[in-house]
Amino acid sequence: MAKSEAKPDARPGCILTMGEILVEILATEIGQSFRRAGTLIGPFASGAPAIFIDQVAKCGSPCAIIGCVGDDDFGALNVERLREDGVDVSGISVIKAATTGSAFVTYRKDGDRDFIYNIVNSASGHLSVSEIREHLLKDCRHFHVMGSSLFSFRIIEAMKSVIETVKANGGTVSFDPNIRKEMLRIPEMREALDFILDYTDVFLPSGHEVMLLASASTEKAAIDELLGRGVREVVVKRGKDGCSYYDGKDERHVRALPVTEVDPTGAGDCFGGTYIACRAQGFAVERALTYASAAGARAVTYRGPMEGTATLAELDKFIQERSEASHD
Ligand code: ATP
Ligand code: MG
DSSP: OOTTSOOOOOOOOEEEEEOOOEEEEEESSTTOOTTSOOOEEEEEEEOHHHHHHHHHHHTTOOEEEEEEEESSHHHHHHHHHHHHHTOBOTTEEEETTSOOEEEEEEEOTTSOEEEEEEOTTSGGGGOOGGGOOHHHHHHEEEEEEEGGGOOSHHHHHHHHHHHHHHHHTTOEEEEEOOOOGGGGGSHHHHHHHHHHHHHOSEEOOBTTHHHHTOSOSSHHHHHHHHHHTTOSEEEEEOGGGOEEEEOSSOEEEEOOOOOOOSOOTTHHHHHHHHHHHHHHTTOOHHHHHHHHHHHHHHHTTSSSTTTTOOOHHHHHHHHHHHHHHHHO
């Protein structure tokens, strides 16, 4: 292997993430308003880091999540689901005095989504450095950060602390910004995102997010800027337009598999979980991208954000079916 080639991390150890664990409850009709009574469906297991790590487990990589749930059935639903799928749940604290977070989602006619979140004041809002479990840090060789988790200064402080420890132990960090523009108006948030980017090895933005964290005015220049500041791999998620990979030397583009979208929530998290797990298992970039795009495409065919997580065998089957369908 050439020295400059991005080297798959083949050390044993676990993939770790930290952040919100939620249930999601969905409106059943397109254009359904939350200003009047209507039929809802759920609860579904959710939370971007939780979906990510469930997908990592399904790919067969050892993994764990640090997070908080309430002492209630929504929490139990999540913990049981993650445990069943193979995630180490020893880092999930049950907060007696709090309720598990939730998100209510309704889909607009144009495909956009409206959310009502109860996260900041939920058990997930209790996350802080005191919830970090040392045994998980010791085993961790890769830590994944979701921008959606950075909603309190206590959580940002905890993220920074885990990142520093993991990197000091020789581990790697991935970062999916999953960010809303208004978050960038808070000066401390910008500083936190910059801090995380400085430690990021694998950056996994959605198309529009590439520009948010760089000063350059074109996507290409923004990617060069990110690579220039030390990011080793930039993988851009482009929804039904597929994905692109850049490492400064190599550039790859993978087309999306043709699917009928039922529920787009969770596609990016399934994509990220698959990419990180495949790379940790030593897969080459092209193969990891193929599995990751299949995981994203498959996820949007399932209602419920975590319902579409899949094993590599299920992804092989899905890739075969979809390729046959596209030749019909
Ligand atoms: P989110 O809205 O959950 O944050 P994201 O922007 O992080 O999503 P997407 O780009 O929507 O992530 O999806 C990740 C990947 O999943 C895409 O790069 C693509 O490979 C696949 N994917 C997503 N939507 C579709 C679709 N409609 N058809 C086929 N593949 C899709
Ligand atoms: Mg995303």
